[in-house]
Amino acid sequence: MNVELITREDLRDFKNELLNELKQIIQPGQGQSKKWLKSSEVKKMLNISPGTLQNLRINGTLRFTKIGSIMYYKLEDLNKVLEGNGK
Known part of the structure; x- marks a missing residue:
């Protein structure tokens, strides 16, 4: 039996x-556009309330990805x- 500590x-x-x-995925390097957005950024971009964003989810x-207590949205999906091609 082989045991590793x-x-x-x-x-x-x-x-x-x-x-x-995770930081590299969420915060791209300089010269690149952001690939992932936080809820606050999406709400500001779409000018919607937290409830409307929740309804969209x-x-x-x-679509969204949750890491810990923070939800992230792909800019591509947004x-x-x-453009009306969602879902």
């Missing part, structure tokens, strides 16, 4: 690597909805 330092390193990868008009 995971130390606190291993877990800290893993957490830092994971956070860095519930009825499947606007553009499709705006």
Whole structure:
């Protein structure tokens, strides 16, 4: 039987690597447009209330990804909805 121990330092390193990868996905580098938007950015862009945004999520008009307690929306999906090609 082969046993491997995971130390606190291993877990800290893993957490830092994971956070860095998530930051790269959510916050693109310079010269690139944002790929993901937070709820506040979507509400401002569409000039809608939190309730309207929730309805768009519930009825499947606007897809989202939830990481922790924050919801993210793909700019590509938002553009499709705006162009009338959503869902």
